[in-house]
Amino acid sequence: MKVLLVGGGGREHALAWRIAGSPLLTRLWCAPGNPGIAQHAECVPIGAEDIPALVAFAREQAVDLVVAGPEAPLTIGLADACAAAGIACFGPSAAAARLEGSKAFTREVADAAGVPGAAWARFTDPSAARAYIRRTGAPIVVKADGLAAGKGVVVAATVDEAEAAIADIMESRVHGASGAEVVIEECLVGQEVSFFALCDGTDALPLAAAQDHKRVGDGDTGPNTGGMGAYSPPSVFTEALREEVMARIIRPTLAEMVRRGTPFRGVIFAGLMITDAGPRLIEFNVRFGDPECQALMLRLEGDLLAALHAACTGRLSEVSLGWSAEPSLVVVMAARGYPGTPAKGGAIRGLDAAGAVPGVTVFQAGTARGPEGGIVASGGRVLGIAARGPDLAAARDAAYCAVAAVDWADGFCRRDIGHHALPHPGTIKAA
Ligand code: AMP
Ligand code: GLY
Numbered sequence: 242m243k244v245l246l247v248g249g250g251g252r253e254h255a256l257a258w259r260i261a262g263s264p265l266l267t268r269l270w271c272a273p274g275n276p277g278i279a280q281h282a283e284c285v286p287i288g289a290e291d292i293p294a295l296v297a298f299a300r301e302q303a304v305d306l307v308v309a310g311p312e313a314p315l316t317i318g319l320a321d322a323c324a325a326a327g328i329a330c331f332g333p334s335a336a337a338a339r340l341e342g343s344k345a346f347t348r349e350v351a352d353a354a355g356v357p358g359a360a361w362a363r364f365t366d367p368s369a370a371r372a373y374i375r376r377t378g379a380p381i382v383v384k385a386d387g388l389a390a391g392k393g394v395v396v397a398a399t400v401d402e403a404e405a406a407i408a409d410i411m412e413s414r415v416h417g418a419s420g421a422e423v424v425i426e427e428c429l430v431g432q433e434v435s436f437f438a439l440c441d442g443t444d445a446l447p448l449a450a451a452q453d454h455k456r457v458g459d460g461d462t463g464p465n466t467g468g469m470g471a472y473s474p475p476s477v478f479t480e481a482l483r484e485e486v487m488a489r490i491i492r493p494t495l496a497e498m499v500r501r502g503t504p505f506r507g508v509i510f511a512g513l514m515i516t517d518a519g520p521r522l523i524e525f526n527v528r529f530g531d532p533e534c535q536a537l538m539l540r541l542e543g544d545l546l547a548a549l550h551a552a553c554t555g556r557l558s559e560v561s562l563g564w565s566a567e568p569s570l571v572v573v574m575a576a577r578g579y580p581g582t583p584a585k586g587g588a589i590r591g592l593d594a595a596g597a598v599p600g601v602t603v604f605q606a607g608t609a610r611g612p613e614g615g616i617v618a619s620g621g622r623v624l625g626i627a628a629r630g631p632d633l634a635a636a637r638d639a640a641y642c643a644v645a646a647v648d649w650a651d652g653f654c655r656r657d658i659g660h661h662a663l664p665h666p667g668t669i670k671a672a
Contacts, residue, residue: 248310251606252531263546336503354641356491380428387419431516442504451533470658472570539569571627580622587651595643
């Protein structure tokens with residue numbers, strides 16, 4: 242099978258690594274890829290959102306399957322364009338990708354499907370939004386309706402903070418057009434879990450869960466990011482909870498999407514809050530999580546490519562995937578300045594030494610080749626140092642040992658990945 246993977250981050254590096262190991266694979270390209278992905282795939286210089294060029298390339302090369310990594314190409318119709326060209330694509334249509342592209346749409350679908358979630362309201366008028374916030378009180382959550390690279394959400398502890406978020410999102414438009422509408426939600430309390438399931442339109446196959454660390458600072462402090470680290474499986478996510486989430490959240494949502502004439506194919510990512518009253522939906526994404534995917538791929542047993550292809554061809558019931566009982570953990574190394582403007586161009590050395598630590602796999606995200614051919618930083622989240630081990634503490638220690646081997650002046654990471662499940666910090670060497 243000839244495969245074109247779309248994207249160029251840490252998630253795509255992890256997907257490329259597993260797809261490359263499939264006995265079904267004959268050739269793998271990645272657009273645009275990165276130097277880490279180039280170890281497993283032929284990188285082609287086509288942007289992940291250049292739909293006409295991606296489809297033309299897939300046609301020329303007689304690609305059998307296009308695999309979408311990020312949400313952006315899906316929300317602008319990558320899967321639709323592939324379908325029109327007769328090419329199988331792993332990922333939802335633009336209509337179904339609205340589950341991620343619009344928070345208000347997601348809440349409407351979830352309500353129609355009876356999915357348990359937070360109380361919410363939507364506003365296009367900042368004064369009405371402010372009045373609602375004053376009426377409801379804090380804590381309260383303010384979200385830009387559209388895509389904002391995981392940064393359009395403010396969990397406000399006070400009414401003042403929530404009102405400031407309205408000013409930033411709706412009036413100063415710090416996230417651009419995504420701030421034309423806001424969704425305001427009840428603040429849910431509990432442990433957050435990212436859960437993934439493969440979907441073929443009508444059927445769903447549960448994958449595994451992971452716990453992300455969204456805040457930039459240790460102890461879950463500072464601004465939200467795309468994710469600073471993850472581990473899998475999260476101890477709070479029992480098998481019973483997984484069944485409850487499939488029955489009350491995933492399957493009803495798929496049925497509602499079918500009812501609307503926009504069946505969902507691809508991987509659905511349910512951002513959940515495990516509250517005292519049970520699991521509650523925070524959001525859907527229409528892709529694997531980054532860095533959750535890196536943690537999942539370390540535990541996956543079975544043929545990922547066969548499973549992705551089956552999801553595109555309505556044969557999910559034939560797929561069996563297993564998960565290693567060994568836990569995995571990934572530490573994201575980001576560039577100074579992230580989640581604001583990251584420092585770019587800094588040389589990164591020591592990746593081979595990091596990858597040589599037993600149990601460790603190094604995934605590259607925002608990396609590029611510098612003028613002398615070495616690896617340099619080119620984005621906010623730059624490396625995902627992942628490890629699997631006999632227990633979570635062992636995986637954590639291996640990952641931080643590898644972090645210490647990375648020589649990158651501008652890099653930083655959280656020092657407490659896994660802290661919900663590992664209350665006692667290990668001996669962490671300085672990076
Ligand atoms: P989202 O982009 O919707 O995933 O939101 C980003 C982060 O904000 C989530 O991962 C949560 O940590 C937090 N968050 C979003 N919605 C809520 C909510 N209703 N209650 C509590 N925290 C939330
Ligand atoms: N790590 C969270 C996300 O991928 O949205």
